[in-house]
Amino acid sequence: MEKRVYNFSPGPAVLPLPVLEEAQRDLLALPGTGISILEISHRSKAFDKIINQAEANLRTLLGIPDNYRVLFLQGGALLQFGMIPMNLLRGTGKKANYIVDGTWSKKAHDEAKTQGEVHVAWDGKPLNFNRVPKQSELNLVADAAYTYMTSNETIQGVQYATEPDAGDSPLICDSSSDFLSRPVDMKKYGMLFACAQKNAGPAGVTIVIMRDDLIARSPADLPSLVNYQVLAEGKSLLNTPPTFAIYIVKLVTDWLLNQIGGLDKMAELNRRKAMLLYDVIDRSNGFYQGHAEPASRSMMNVPFRLANPAHDEPFLKQAAERGLCELKGHRSVGGCRASIYNAMPIEGVQLLRDFMVEFCEKNQ
Numbered sequence: 001m002e003k004r005v006y007n008f009s010p011g012p013a014v015l016p017l018p019v020l021e022e023a024q025r026d027l028l029a030l031p032g033t034g035i036s037i038l039e040i041s042h043r044s045k046a047f048d049k050i051i052n053q054a055e056a057n058l059r060t061l062l063g064i065p066d067n068y069r070v071l072f073l074q075g076g077a078l079l080q081f082g083m084i085p086m087n088l089l090r091g092t093g094k095k096a097n098y099i100v101d102g103t104w105s106k107k108a109h110d111e112a113k114t115q116g117e118v119h120v121a122w123d124g125k126p127l128n129f130n131r132v133p134k135q136s137e138l139n140l141v142a143d144a145a146y147t148y149m150t151s152n153e154t155i156q157g158v159q160y161a162t163e164p165d166a167g168d169s170p171l172i173c174d175s176s177s178d179f180l181s182r183p184v185d186m187k188k189y190g191m192l193f194a195c196a197q198k199n200a201g202p203a204g205v206t207i208v209i210m211r212d213d214l215i216a217r218s219p220a221d222l223p224s225l226v227n228y229q230v231l232a233e234g235k236s237l238l239n240t241p242p243t244f245a246i247y248i249v250k251l252v253t254d255w256l257l258n259q260i261g262g263l264d265k266m267a268e269l270n271r272r273k274a275m276l277l278y279d280v281i282d283r284s285n286g287f288y289q290g291h292a293e294p295a296s297r298s299m300m301n302v303p304f305r306l307a308n309p310a311h312d313e314p315f316l317k318q319a320a321e322r323g324l325c326e327l328k329g330h331r332s333v334g335g336c337r338a339s340i341y342n343a344m345p346i347e348g349v350q351l352l353r354d355f356m357v358e359f360c361e362k363n364q
């Protein structure tokens with residue numbers, strides 16, 4: 001079998017090894033069925049059990065109150081950028097607040113503009129998106145249809161320590177790259193969504209958690225597959241769902257509950273991993289330069305530059321030779337980025353830390 005490396009990709013990203021092993025073991029025949037998960041009907045009892053367990057696990061992990069629905073949708077997080085304003089903004093005569101603190105919230109803002117009136121409550125672009133806003137900096141319009149944020153900007157590596165206060169407007173959060181990485185207080189959100197391919201599973205499914213009163217706002221004239229109310233009534237089974245991706249979400253959430261011990265434990269582990277890297281950056285006398293201001297540093301994505309760009313290529317090459325892969329930064333930020341999602345073992349981060357120290361000593 002091909003040897004596995006440490007995969008620091010921003011997504012699709014590393015999955016927990018026990019999850020891959022279980023999926024591999026059961027790939028030919030799911031226990032009790034004799035049928036592969038790749039062959040099973042989404043209307044079967046066995047799949048019903050899988051999707052219900054995935055939802056139950058998410059409800060337990062995140063403490064999701066009963067007045068929220070959990071939907072398993074397709075189209076990635078990007079489709080949510082359009083569906084949110086289609087369902088909650090278009091035709092309301094209201095504005096939506098958008099906090100623009102990185103590439104993904106900017107994209108969400110641009111999509112929303114096609115559907116209604118959008119108000120930029122804060123724009124981090126002049127700061128090169130190196131931090132999230134302070135509460136006092138937010139310029140929120142009153143009586144907004146909703147307030148939109150991105151809890152973790154995957155490309156710039158900035159993350160909120162706590163959610164902003166959106167006043168009376170429902171807070172909507174793109175949590176794609178820090179979903180299930182720490183506990184959240186769901187009651188503070190009207191809606192929270194995440195594509196699965198970073199922390200929850202493979203590409204193909206997007207998880208939407210939405211309060212009933214927001215679901216009830218969906219206009220009746222929207223096509224069914226972009227209408228939250230119709231999707232919720234259909235219990236995510238309006239058409240054929242991404243069965244395999246949902247099955248892996250079930251296994252990942254089983255792993256979080258049974259092997260990690262919940263989101264408090266996961267958050268603590270994630271913090272320890274991130275600190276290993278920020279510590280090297282801070283002690284390198286400028287050899288490595290982090291992108292984010294310390295108070296906004298992400299526990300999931302650590303973008304950094306080497307002060308001398310000529311070091312980029314040998315750094316990436318030598319890292320890959322040690323099995324530390326996918327460390328190239330996003331083209332818009334440059335340099336390097338280590339994505340250290342839930343499933344990245346601390347041993348991988350320790351190896352990267354050791355390599356960074358050694359590379360700095362040799363090349364300083």
Ligand SMILES: Cc1ncc(COP(=O)(O)O)c(C=O)c1O
Pocket residue numbers: 011075076077078079104150152153154155174175176177195
């Ligand atoms: C924070 C965030 N939002 C949205 C997306 C887009 O997700 P998708 O490719 O599933 O549409 C990404 C993808 O990297 C992301 O990191």
